[in-house]
Amino acid sequence: MxxxxxxxxxxxxxxxxxxxxxxxxxxxxxxxxxxxxxxxxxxxxxxxxxxxxxxxxLLNAHTHFELSALQGKISFDKGFNNWVRELIKSREECTVGLLCQKAKEAIDAAILSGTYFACEISTLGITKDIFADSDIGGIWFKEYLGSNLIQNDLAQLSSNKIHKKESIAGHAPHTTSPAILNVLKKEAKIANLPFSIHVAESTDETEFITTKKGSWADFLKERGIDTSLWGKSRSPVQHLDDIGLIDNLTLLIHLLNVDTADIEIIANRQAKPIFCPRSNFNLHKKLPDIPLFLKYGLKPALGTDSLASTETLNMFDEMLYVAKNFPAINPSEILAMATTNSADALCFSKIAGxxxxxxxxxxxxxxxxxxxxxxxxxxxxxxxxxxxxxxxx
Ligand SMILES: [Zn+2]
CATH class of the missing domain: 2.30.40.10 (Urease, subunit C, domain 1)
Structure with a gap:
């Protein structure tokens, strides 16, 4: 002892x-x-x-260690569509070796700054072993996007270890077809694991979901993605609810462009709001309405997002940013967003927080x-x- x-x-x-x-x-x-x-x-x-x-x-409820090599390479101030384009181009220019090396370094730095658990979102799948072999706990999510999915490609879900799990994530309602999102959520639900998805982040996303038109529709067309069967909805959150994606094991990332009807859906379903305010301000010059979520009795968690959209993966930096921008929020509530609320979102309340x-x-x-x-x-x-x-x- x-x-x-x-x-x-x-x-x-x-x-x-x-x-x-x-x-x-x-x-x-x-x-x-x-x-x-x-x-x-x-x-x-x-x-x-x-x-x-x-x-x-501390627990970081949303990050992409996989994108750490892009730090300082992408401009934040030329609009979100441009950021996405630069990200894809920049990532293609990196070798897998470099992406892996920088992901490892980012995990080590996170641990050094007091974060011992994280939700890692991996689009390329290359951080799976790095995450598994590292000293960080949490959930490694294989993220899917687009309109094609080969069933055999679906990641094997596992929850063998008490402090480390593997699950799946959908990218976002405007990048991933409803049919695929449905399959992904079902898989995560069967395994009783959290499912993560970015939602209501950009005005382009809202325009696309509500009208099926606009610059995002053009962007998808340009990349050869057929969205004819994707449907329209009142809002991105409503769209996810319409297709059965929102429940108490759903981590909803960003939630920048929501109204009270959306927050009511989230509260009724007991889904988990995850905010990344520094990233939001860098890319959208806007902050999530955290006090309104608290008013509805929700218990938001914080994430840093990736080094492609924020300066550090340090959760103290994220908490301090919230404290400075929302001085009326009780400081204990802010610390809870990086401890108890995050642990709850990851289903780690019995072991951490x-x-x-x-x-x-x-x-x-x-x-x-x-x-x-x-x-x-x-x-x-x-x-x-x-x-x-x-x-x-
Ligand atoms: Zn993200």
């Missing part, structure tokens, strides 16, 4: 213990509490981390003195913490 002690233990975004400890056996938390109240045998076996705070490791008995001992230590601060100010200091080299366990 190991006893990890620190001046503060952040059990959850709503609970900090002063002068506390975590007892760990076989990488599982067996007890959490305050040193003063602990029995004497606990006091003899202590690893004292110091005057900082031990807190749960808080430092409670029975969960995996996935925690980080920040050398940060929280003395004399109330809960809200403590959480703000944590979100504002920057020194990657010193985050460790």
């Amino acid at each position: 190991q006893i990890h002690r620190a001046k503060h233990i952040l059990v959850s975004p709503w609970h900090i213990i002063e002068n506390g400890y975590i007892a760990v056996v076989n990488n599982t938390i067996i007890d959490v509490g305050s040193i003063a109240a602990a029995s004497s045998h606990l006091k003899s076996n202590v690893i004292d981390h110091g005057s900082g705070v031990i807190m749960p490791a 808080t430092l409670e008995k029975g969960k995996i001992a996935s925690f980080i230590y920040l050398p940060l003195d929280l003395t004399h601060k109330n809960l809200s100010d403590s959480i703000i200091s944590i979100i504002d913490y920057r020194d990657e080299q010193q985050i460790n366990t």
Whole structure:
């Protein structure tokens, strides 16, 4: 048994213990509490981390490590369609070796910055082994898009390991046919695994879904994708609901262009909203209406998206960005978006997100003195913490 002690233990975004400890056996938390109240045998076996705070490791609910080699190569300010074109071209110019090497480096950097779980979306499939062999937990999603799918190509879904799973993702309602999205969602549902999809990200997407016309329709035509059977709908979220894609295991990524009717659908289905605000602002000069989702009782999670659309894969950066842009949101709610809410979205609540008995001992230590601060100010200091080299366990 190991006893990890620190001046503060952040059990959850709503609970900090002063002068506390975590007892760990076989990488599982067996007890959490305050040193003063602990029995004497606990006091003899202590690893004292110091005057900082031990807190749960962070979970990134949406990223593409696979695109890390594109960092700095794509312009954010020439419109979304141009970004997509540059991304495809830039990715084609990279060797698989380079894409893999940069993905590995990005995973290592994420771990160093306190993220121990992630949802990796892989279009090319090349990060599967890298993710499986790495120290990061989470879900590796094979992503599909277009209008053709060979059944044999469907990724093998697995949930053998407690902290690492494999599932499937559809790219988006305007890039992937309803028939294929249906097959993909069904497969994920049978395996009882989360299904991920980008939705309501761009105005081009909304135009295409509501009218089947516009620049996106032209773009698909240019790439030889037949969309004649795709149908129209009131909105991208409505479209996904119409084809049976939204339930409590669906991760809806972005949700930039939604109305209250869309949010009601998401709330009724208990789907999981995932926001990537820095990426959204870079590409669309717009932010998701996070307070409105909270008003509907939803528990959004945060993701960074990829280095092709954001500056870092550091979840502290994402949380700080939310805190600065939405000062009215309770800081604990923001930390929850990278811990408890993310864990819930990944179906990892039993093993991660808080430092409670029975969960995996996935925690980080920040050398940060929280003395004399109330809960809200403590959480703000944590979100504002920057020194990657010193985050460790
Ligand atoms: Zn994405």
